[in-house]
Amino acid sequence: MGKLVPFPSQSTIKLGYKRVGVRRQADLERHGQLNLFAEPKGQVVELPRRRMSAFEEALLLDEHGDPSSGDLYRQAIAEGDCIAEAYCNLGILESEAGNRPQAFDCFTLSLANDPRHFESHYNLGNLYLDEGDFRLAKLHYEICTVVEPDFPDTYFNLGLVLVMSEERDHAIHALERYKDLVPDHEGEKADELMASLDQTTQAEQ
Numbered sequence: 001m002g003k004l005v006p007f008p009s010q011s012t013i014k015l016g017y018k019r020v021g022v023r024r025q026a027d028l029e030r031h032g033q034l035n036l037f038a039e040p041k042g043q044v045v046e047l048p049r050r051r052m053s054a055f056e057e058a059l060l061l062d063e064h065g066d067p068s069s070g071d072l073y074r075q076a077i078a079e080g081d082c083i084a085e086a087y088c089n090l091g092i093l094e095s096e097a098g099n100r101p102q103a104f105d106c107f108t109l110s111l112a113n114d115p116r117h118f119e120s121h122y123n124l125g126n127l128y129l130d131e132g133d134f135r136l137a138k139l140h141y142e143i144c145t146v147v148e149p150d151f152p153d154t155y156f157n158l159g160l161v162l163v164m165s166e167e168r169d170h171a172i173h174a175l176e177r178y179k180d181l182v183p184d185h186e187g188e189k190a191d192e193l194m195a196s197l198d199q200t201t202q203a204e205q
Contacts, residue, residue: 016126017123054073054076054079054086058073059089062089062093073089074090084110084111084113084114084117085117087106087113088106090106091104091120091123107120107123107127111124116147121141122140122141122144122153125137125140125154125158125161137157138161138165141157145158151181155174155175155181159172159190159193160193175193178190179191
């Protein structure tokens with residue numbers, strides 16, 4: 001049985017799940033989509049009021065901790081409204097309620113509707129990490145680094161998986177990438193994890 005590298009402290013845990021919000025202008029343009037509705041700077045335009053979609057209403061309730069958001073995410077799915085996003089956020093609700101199989105089901109259904117759905121890959125990585133399946137956790141985090149290469153939490157969690165898998169060099173590379181993407185004070189937990197890895201390596205020599 002392979003050895004497991006201990007956590008340096010109880011505070012070193014994976015970075016948590018990621019909900020999907022309403023896609024904003026910056027998100028569209030970052031993914032190479034032109035924003036056809038961009039407003040000229042300095043101009044105020046009154047838009048007609050409209051009723052929120054089921055997904056938007058679910059997200060609003062979810063952000064305020066309202067448990068009825070789950071039903072609205074299901075309604076959004078039934079109406080074909082942001083299906084991948086709704087399944088993803090519903091998966092987080094199921095996970096938070098301790099319903100792990102249902103959470104897995106939601107995240108995989110999200111990916112069935114959008115195979116490149118970043119948040120669902122990331123959240124599946126977290127679930128597999130929680131379950132101790134480092135191989136599949138690593139796979140989903142690595143996909144995340146391709147889909148969204150500048151999201152820092154992916155690299156920390158990938159580094160954690162690689163530490164636990166005793167892939168020292170790859171772990172250091174992932175954690176260094178995390179440090180490049182975050183402020184110095186946030187990079188301290190990566191330093192702590194790398195120090196733990198160095199101590200373990202020295203003890204084995």
